[in-house]
Amino acid sequence: MRTERNVFLIPAAFFFLAGTAYGIFTHWAEWVGTTAIYLTGGMFIMVTVYFHMLANRHGQRAEDRLDAEISEDSGEQGVFAPWSWWPLVCGLGAALAFVALAVDWWIMAPAAVVGVIGLVGWVMEYSTGQHAH
Incomplete structure (x- = not known):
């Protein structure tokens, strides 16, 4: 390090x-x-x-x-979500936020909603559903 x-x-x-x-x-x-x-x-x-x-x-x-x-x-390097769609949702929220900067401020509201949904889904991915621990 x-x-x-x-x-x-x-x-x-x-x-x-x-x-x-x-x-x-x-x-x-x-x-x-x-x-x-x-x-x-x-x-x-x-x-x-x-x-x-x-x-x-x-x-x-x-x-x-x-x-x-x-x-x-050698061995396990970490835990990763190989089939996760949540980074795509977070990226969509970020893309909408950048569009809001270029177009108009009202687009920031749906961008925040999509971003928060994506972030919560990504964080909670291993707490619910098929991959719950």
Whole structure:
């Protein structure tokens, strides 16, 4: 996880440096751009902190070591829903939300309804129906 952490730490440092340079070059008069650049760096920092906490919790993985064998990572990697239609419903809700930004605000209401239905269905997929645990 240390490699993943560094992959996000380097852009975070870049965006904080770029935000400072942007502020200096605009004489701190243009706050929207400076704030947006700093917030982008902050998002990278959040992912960096998450990967750092994962590295502390789980230690070194097989793919982090140079002397690891391929067989060390064999086995189950997670639980996935291979026949789920709920991501499509969530995507439809997101597409409607983007259409609302381009066309008119009233489309945001059905977009929110479709998005919430898709998200709840996706989260609750393994709690009800054929695949319930």
